[in-house]
Amino acid sequence: MTVTSSWTEANSQTFLDYGRYFVPERERQIETICGLIPSALEGAKIVELCCGEGLLAQALLERLPDATVRGMDGSPEMLAAAGKRLAGFGERFQPQHFDLAGSDWRSAIRDAHAVVSSLAIHHLDGPEKQALFADVYRMLAPGGVFVIADVIAPAGKQAESVAAEAWDWAVRQRSLELDGNLDGFELFQREEWNLYRYFDPDDIDKPSPLYAQLQWLAAAGFVDVDVYWMQAGHAIFGGVKGE
C-alpha cells in the first residue's frame, strides 16, 4: 500500500504546502498537546498516530529529552518529510508505515506512556473510532495519556455555521499574518477544505460529535476525560488510563 485507503499523496502534498494556513492556532495546539504529556516522565514511549511531517513529534522530542516517538503514518511522502525533519534525533524518532484503520499494528504496541494524534482520527467512522479508543487503552501503561487533536462534528446546524465562520476567519487571519495577503485563504476556499461549509458524506472526512467521542473514551476505560482546547470546530481532548 503506497497511500492510505482514502487519504492520497495529493492530499499529503496540499497539506504539506498549506497546513500552516489551514490549521487554526497550530503552534498553540502543539503546545497544548505537549503540556498534557507528564513532564516527569523519563524515557517516555510516545506513539503518534498519523504523524504527518513530524511537527508535533519534533516538539515532543525537544521538550522531553529522554523520550522516543514512534511516528506512524500511511503516506510515504509524509514519512519522508518527517524523517528529514527529525533526522537529528536519531533513533529517538521511529517512523513506521501503517493504516490507521487496520488492526495488524495494534497488538504490537504495549506500555506506551502517551498516544497522541493530530487531525487524523476523523478519517475513521464512529464504530472505527470506538474500536480505536479501546485498542489505544490497551496500548497504554497505567497512568498513560491519550490526546487527540481533531476536527469534530458540530452537534447542530447553528454550531456548524459558527464553526464554518470561525475556521474561515482563522485562515484569513493566518494568511494575512504570514504573507500580508489572502492567497492562503483563497486556496483554502478553492480546495473547499472547510468541511463545515462543504461537507460531503462520501468524502474522506468522517468527523464525530465531540460529546459522543468523550463518551466513547470513557466507555473504553479512560478517566479524567476532558476537552482542553477548542476553536473553529477543532478540539483537543483525551483521557488517562487509571493507575
Ligand SMILES: C[S@@+](CC[C@H](N)C(=O)[O-])C[C@H]1O[C@@H](n2cnc3c(N)ncnc32)[C@H](O)[C@@H]1O
Ligand atoms: C491532515 S494530515 C495531519 C498530519 C499531522 N498529524 C499534523 O497534524 O500536521 C492527516 C495525516 O493522516 C494520515 N492518514 C490519513 N488517513 C490515514 C490512514 N488510514 N492510515 C494512516 N495514515 C493516515 C495522512 O497521511 C496525513 O499524514
